Amino acid sequence: QKEVEQNSGPLSVPEGAIASLNCTYSDRVSQSFFWYRQYSGKSPELIMSIYSNGDKEDGRFTAQLNKASQYVSLLIRDSQPSDSATYLCAVKGGGFKTIFGAGTRLFVKA
Amino acid sequence: DTEVTQTPKHLVMGMTNKKSLKCEQHMGHRAMYWYKQKAKKPPELMFVYSYEKLSINESVPSRFSPECPNSSLLNLHLHALQPEDSALYLCASSTGLADYEQYFGPGTRLTVT
Numbered sequence: 001q002k003e004v005e006q007n008s009g010p011l012s013v014p015e016g017a018i019a020s021l022n023c024t025y026s027d028r029v030s031q032s033f034f035w036y037r038q039y040s041g042k043s044p045e046l047i048m049s050i051y052s053n054g055d056k057e058d059g060r061f062t063a064q065l066n067k068a069s070q071y072v073s074l075l076i077r078d079s080q081p082s083d084s085a086t087y088l089c090a091v092k093g094g095g096f097k098t099i100f101g102a103g104t105r106l107f108v109k110a
Numbered sequence: 111d112t113e114v115t116q117t118p119k120h121l122v123m124g125m126t127n128k129k130s131l132k133c134e135q136h137m138g139h140r141a142m143y144w145y146k147q148k149a150k151k152p153p154e155l156m157f158v159y160s161y162e163k164l165s166i167n168e169s170v171p172s173r174f175s176p177e178c179p180n181s182s183l184l185n186l187h188l189h190a191l192q193p194e195d196s197a198l199y200l201c202a203s204s205t206g207l208a209d210y211e212q213y214f215g216p217g218t219r220l221t222v223t
Contacts, residue, residue, distance in 0.1 A: 034211060034212075042217075043198075043200055043214040043215060043216050043217045046211055046212070046214075088152055088153075090212075096160075096165065096166060096208070097155055097168075098155070098212060100152035102152050103152060
C-alpha cells in the first residue's frame with residue numbers, strides 16, 4: 001500500500017513566523033511531489049511542485065525534497081493569518097495515480 | 111488561465127433521482143479526473159480520463175458513471191445514490207497523465223437525502 005504521511009496538526013504559529021510542514025512517502029519510485037492549500041469548504045489550490053532533490057522557492061514558499069529519505073517539506077516564511085488552511089502533500093509515483101496525504105491544519109495567530 | 115469550472119456548485123438529490131455533474135476546462139489539458147472528498151479527509155480518486163478515454167477506474171460503484179464527450183468536458187452521471195455518497199466532488203485536469211500538476215475546479219457539494 002503506497003502511503004503519504006503528514007502530521008494532522010493543528011500546527012499553530014504566530015504571525016510573521018516560519019511554518020514548517022512535513023510529509024513522508026513510502027513509494028521509492030515516486031518522481032513528482034506537490035503541495036496544495038485547501039481552505040475550509042473550498043477545493044485544493046496548487047502551491048508548489050518539486051521534482052528533484054533540493055530546495056525550490058516561490059515567494060514566501062519553499063519546498064524541500066530529499067528522495068533518499070523519502071521526505072518532502074514546505075516552509076512558509078512570514079506567515080500570515082490568511083495562510084491558515086489545510087496543506088495537502090501529494091505524491092505521484094510510478095503509476096498515474098496521485099496519492100494525497102491526510103493534510104496538516106495550520107493556524108497562524110495574529 | 112488555469113481555470114477549471116464545475117456545475118452545479120451545490121446539488122441535493124433523493125436516492126431515486128438521476129443527476130449529472132459537469133466539469134469544463136479550456137487549458138488544452140488532455141487528462142481529467144474525478145475525485146470525491148469527505149469532510150476532513152484527502153481527495154479520493156474515482157476516475158481518470160486521458161485523451162477522452164477512461165484510463166483509471168478506482169473500483170467505483172456503478173451508480174457513478176463518468177463520461178468524457180470531448181477534450182474539454184467531463185461529466186459524472188449519478189443514479190440511485192446513497193446518503194453516504196454525500197461529499198464534495200472535485201474535478202481536476204492536467205497536461206497529461208505523467209508528472210504534471212493537477213488543477214482543481216471549485217467542486218460540487220452533493221447531498222443525498
